[in-house]
Amino acid sequence: MAIVNTNHKACTVNPLKMSQPIGAALAFMGLNNCMPTLHGSQGCTSFGLVLFVRHFREMIPMQTTAMNEVNTILGGMENIEQAIVNIWERTKPAVIGLASTGLTETKGDDVNAYIKLIRAKHPELADTAIVYASTPDYVGAFQDGWSKAAVCIIQETAEPCQVKQVNRVNVLPGSHLTPADIDEIREIIESFGLFAVFIPDISGSLDGHIPEDFTPTTLGGTTVLELRTMGAARATIAIGEQMHAAAIELEMKTGVPYTMFDRLTGLDANDNFVQFLSKLSGKPVALKYRRQRSQLQDAMLDAHFYTGGKKIAIGAEPDLLWSLGSFLSEMGCELAAVVTTTQSPLLEKMPAEEVLIGDLEDLEMRAKDCDLLITHSHGRQMAERLHIPFLRFGIPTFDRLGAAHKLTVGYRGTKELAFELANTFLAEDHEATPDSWRETFQEINTEVASEAQTTCASNGSCSSCN
Amino acid sequence: MASLNEKVQDVFNEPACDKNQAKGEKERKKGCTKQLTPGAAAGGCAFDGAKIALQPITDVAHLVHGPIACEGNGWDNRGAKSSDSKLYRTGFTTDISELDVIYGGEKRLYKSIREVLEKYNPPAVFVYQTCVTALIGDDIEAVCKAATTKFGKPIIPINAPGFVGAKNLGNKLAGEALLEYVIGTEEPELTTPYDINIIGEYNLAGELWQIKPLLDELGIRILACISGDAKYKEVAYSHRAKAAMMVCSKAMINVARKMEERYNIPFFEGSFYGITDTSESLRQISKLLVQQGAAEDLLSRTEKLIFREETRAWEGINRYRAKLQGKKVLLITGGVKSWSVVSALQEGGMEIVGTSVKKSTDEDKDKIKELMGEDAHMFDDMRPRDMYAMLKECRADIMLSGGRSQFVALKVKMPWLDINQERHHAYAGYVGMVELVKQIEQALYHPVWAQVRKPAPWETEVSEVSEAKAA
Numbered sequence: 018m019a020i021v022n023t024n025h026k027a028c029t030v031n032p033l034k035m036s037q038p039i040g041a042a043l044a045f046m047g048l049n050n051c052m053p054t055l056h057g058s059q060g061c062t063s064f065g066l067v068l069f070v071r072h073f074r075e076m077i078p079m080q081t082t083a084m085n086e087v088n089t090i091l092g093g094m095e096n097i098e099q100a101i102v103n104i105w106e107r108t109k110p111a112v113i114g115l116a117s118t119g120l121t122e123t124k125g126d127d128v129n130a131y132i133k134l135i136r137a138k139h140p141e142l143a144d145t146a147i148v149y150a151s152t153p154d155y156v157g158a159f160q161d162g163w164s165k166a167a168v169c170i171i172q173e174t175a176e177p178c179q180v181k182q183v184n185r186v187n188v189l190p191g192s193h194l195t196p197a198d199i200d201e202i203r204e205i206i207e208s209f210g211l212f213a214v215f216i217p218d219i220s221g222s223l224d225g226h227i228p229e230d231f232t233p234t235t236l237g238g239t240t241v242l243e244l245r246t247m248g249a250a251r252a253t254i255a256i257g258e259q260m261h262a263a264a265i266e267l268e269m270k271t272g273v274p275y276t277m278f279d280r281l282t283g284l285d286a287n288d289n290f291v292q293f294l295s296k297l298s299g300k301p302v303a304l305k306y307r308r309q310r311s312q313l314q315d316a317m318l319d320a321h322f323y324t325g326g327k328k329i330a331i332g333a334e335p336d337l338l339w340s341l342g343s344f345l346s347e348m349g350c351e352l353a354a355v356v357t358t359t360q361s362p363l364l365e366k367m368p369a370e371e372v373l374i375g376d377l378e379d380l381e382m383r384a385k386d387c388d389l390l391i392t393h394s395h396g397r398q399m400a401e402r403l404h405i406p407f408l409r410f411g412i413p414t415f416d417r418l419g420a421a422h423k424l425t426v427g428y429r430g431t432k433e434l435a436f437e438l439a440n441t442f443l444a445e446d447h448e449a450t451p452d453s454w455r456e457t458f459q460e461i462n463t464e465v466a467s468e469a470q471t472t473c474a475s476n477g478s479c480s481s482c483n
Numbered sequence: 484m485a486s487l488n489e490k491v492q493d494v495f496n497e498p499a500c501d502k503n504q505a506k507g508e509k510e511r512k513k514g515c516t517k518q519l520t521p522g523a524a525a526g527g528c529a530f531d532g533a534k535i536a537l538q539p540i541t542d543v544a545h546l547v548h549g550p551i552a553c554e555g556n557g558w559d560n561r562g563a564k565s566s567d568s569k570l571y572r573t574g575f576t577t578d579i580s581e582l583d584v585i586y587g588g589e590k591r592l593y594k595s596i597r598e599v600l601e602k603y604n605p606p607a608v609f610v611y612q613t614c615v616t617a618l619i620g621d622d623i624e625a626v627c628k629a630a631t632t633k634f635g636k637p638i639i640p641i642n643a644p645g646f647v648g649a650k651n652l653g654n655k656l657a658g659e660a661l662l663e664y665v666i667g668t669e670e671p672e673l674t675t676p677y678d679i680n681i682i683g684e685y686n687l688a689g690e691l692w693q694i695k696p697l698l699d700e701l702g703i704r705i706l707a708c709i710s711g712d713a714k715y716k717e718v719a720y721s722h723r724a725k726a727a728m729m730v731c732s733k734a735m736i737n738v739a740r741k742m743e744e745r746y747n748i749p750f751f752e753g754s755f756y757g758i759t760d761t762s763e764s765l766r767q768i769s770k771l772l773v774q775q776g777a778a779e780d781l782l783s784r785t786e787k788l789i790f791r792e793e794t795r796a797w798e799g800i801n802r803y804r805a806k807l808q809g810k811k812v813l814l815i816t817g818g819v820k821s822w823s824v825v826s827a828l829q830e831g832g833m834e835i836v837g838t839s840v841k842k843s844t845d846e847d848k849d850k851i852k853e854l855m856g857e858d859a860h861m862f863d864d865m866r867p868r869d870m871y872a873m874l875k876e877c878r879a880d881i882m883l884s885g886g887r888s889q890f891v892a893l894k895v896k897m898p899w900l901d902i903n904q905e906r907h908h909a910y911a912g913y914v915g916m917v918e919l920v921k922q923i924e925q926a927l928y929h930p931v932w933a934q935v936r937k938p939a940p941w942e943t944e945v946s947e948v949s950e951a952k953a954a
Contacts, residue, residue, distance in 0.1 A: 028598045030573060032576060035551065039552075057614075059524050096521040102522070104522040120618065
């Protein structure tokens with residue numbers, strides 16, 4: 018259980034957080050033949066585009082309504098109309114995913130109304146789905162944008178289905194899952210004779226494959242047909258607390274019941290997931306996964322020598338933080354410095370004393386005595402200054418390859434993670450010298466002295482509380 | 484104080500820009516960037532441009548006043564290198580909330596400035612305006628003025644919110660801010676007749692350091708580079724230079740021109756890309772310095788250095804020439820920069836089969852024709868789809884472009900080289916050009932191409948079956 022605090026600085030230093038619109042844009046990138054478009058100035062799109070290109074090392078389709086000073090004040094209807102028509106003429110997408118920005122939200126553009134008017138004026142757009150998510154930059158963070166886009170995708174496309182597909186499940190993955198994670202989850206579900214439709218599905222579009230031809234829109238992901246038939250599934254699985262709202266929305270619209278999984282990293286978490294699938298399908302757990310479970314147990318045993326008692330500094334968005342943080346704690350690590358970007362019901366459940374909604378400067382100040390730093394690539398400067406090992410997790414990871422293929426879910430992914438953690442500590446292992454223990458004795462002496470002081474201080478504060 | 488609108492008009496009316504002067508009164512008012520098409524636009528905003536131009540000043544705290552998007556989505560992502568302070572790589576932003584949007588963000592900005600000064604003690608803070616805070620009417624100029632008085636350190640407003648225009652306008656507005664608030668506010672400890680400014684060089688991948696040894700050898704001192712690897716005080720006393728070189732085409736032409744007007748610092752437009760261009764730039768620097776009172780022998784010393792370096796560079800390039808002869812290059816860059824690269828590639832024996840001229844004027848195009856011959860393929864706005872087709876049909880052997888279009892090349896399994904902002908290799912001066920040619924050779928002859936282009940065995944053996952199916 019943790020106390021959740023927000024920093025009280027005026028100035029954010031070394032941001033951990035990214036903004037909602039690009040979170041929404043990434044969700045739209047998980048739809049097939051889609052053009053994610055930000056309703057804002059061209060820079061809003063440009064920054065997001067560069068970020069995703071550097072993270073995924075893929076071509077990123079992303080457009081802008083190119084708002085300037087004058088049409089921001091007069092209202093962006095004309096720009097949205099032109100943008101939609103131009104995109105439609107140039108790329109013929111199946112879906113246009115629109116997300117607002119701080120600029121147009123400050124003005125207060127009523128985009129839903131605009132879209133109605135534009136549809137009335139342009140019957141040629143009838144076959145193109147237009148999904149709009151309201152995502153001001155100055156509220157929430159990246160994962161909130163993703164979550165809102167997922168809700169809007171469902172609102173726009175889901176409908177009740179009379180005909181059911183007995184083996185079909187909908188899966189709503191959070192933004193913390195990589196294309197590799199999604200592929201792994203799909204494989205696990207399929208092993209029970211079920212088939213899974215992910216909404217959205219960035220494993221189709223951003224997994225780094227080489228297509229046969231050039232596509233100006235997304236080249237893979239959930240199709241519009243799959244979206245329209247979400248109501249035919251027998252169950253919905255939501256992964257990550259951020260997908261809770263989308264799961265409720267889907268159940269309300271289509272009647273398909275949902276089950277939440279707050280994470281799929283860790284032995285217990287996966288046991289629950291696999292057991293659920295077994296019950297849902299009425300099939301026994303495949304030999305492959307029984308074997309993988311046993312491998313994970315073995316890996317955890319091998320790794321626990323090195324992970325136990327280690328102090329971790331971690332900065333991540335709530336759902337990623339929950340997945341990694343919970344497993345770290347299960348491996349005996351202490352979450353000594355924990356910083357995140359936005360509110361979530363999971364934060365107070367974190368196995369840490371404090372979770373701070375803050376920035377990387379806050380994390381750096383708390384990370385001084387830690388053995389390992391975990392955050393996205395922007396932690397690189399801090400890791401250098403602190404001289405502690407650094408594992409990159411989350412978006413953006415721009416200074417290492419393979420971000421899309423990083424696997425941390427399932428028995429297999431958890432096993433990989435256990436090894437990665439243990440290996441990082443192993444690499445830091447120092448050979449003993451004649452003076453190693455001499456230093457330890459000195460440290461113990463000073464520690465005992467300082468501990469005596471802190472005990473006094475905490476006792477004092479306790480009694481004053483009472 | 485001039486309003487932002489007046490300032491924008493002012494930079495659009497640039498007397499030193501021959502292109503601008505060739506336009507009519509009405510056309511000039513529209514500025515030098517084309518009107519953006521919603522749904523078919525690319526590139527950064529004015530804020531992005533201002534940040535690119537100023538962030539290389541290394542010891543300054545760059546504070547972005549706006550919602551998290553403007554700094555959070557793109558901080559620490561450029562390759563400008565520093566020889567000293569790393570403060571410019573720290574991301575500072577007011578990260579305004581919904582309440583700030585309603586009640587105004589000026590107080591938060593003021594407090595932020597204080598926090599930055601207390602914690603990081605920089606010689607100056609640059610405060611960047613963004614769209615949202617401009618729209619709600621936060622007066623950053625007033626806040627900066629109050630903070631300067633209160634804290635006794637220069638707090639500089641950079642008024643270039645994203646929605647006023649494109650990147651290139653932002654570069655110029657950043658220049659205006661330097662002219663208004665920074666340049667001429669401090670004095671150097673000593674001056675020499677060999678002091679120059681280099682304007683519009685950002686020291687990407689450390690390119691300035693490929694040139695600096697040459698200037699050091701000639702006894703020429705870079706008084707200030709605006710803004711690559713610069714310190715605040717260097718920019719502040721840059722008005723004492725004897726001559727200036729303006730690089731990166733027209734991005735900061737207003738700074739060069741106004742410094743000539745105000746402080747009598749003559750400038751020329753030059754480039755350090757390509758052997759001939761580098762030599763020509765060195766000659767121009769020496770000529771201007773001698774004209775301004777430096778000893779005449781500088782000219783002959785420069786010639787000697789040029790002769791020695793050119794010989795060495797040619798030897799370096801010749802080693803690759805045989806393997807590069809006749810290779811076809813597709814060059815997609817921001818426009819004017821193309822010239823200097825074009826001649827460099829031709830020096831290596833390569834043929835340019837196409838170049839983008841999106842940002843170039845008719846005059847630029849004439850110059851490209853002169854370099855590449857009458858049948859030069861110039862593309863106004865080459866769509867990724869067209870680049871893809873061109874590479875797929877093997878009308879080019881390699882593409883040189885910025886990072887965003889690299890996957891167009893890689894997905895058709897064609898070599899690609901980064902020649903834009905985010906590149907990791909430095910290509911300036913004589914050593915840089917040899918490096919570029921070496922990188923091209925390495926890319927073209929990399930063993931990976933043969934492997935990835937080979938189809939899977941089952942594809943070739945059953946190809947007839949699958950084709951029949953497809954038909």
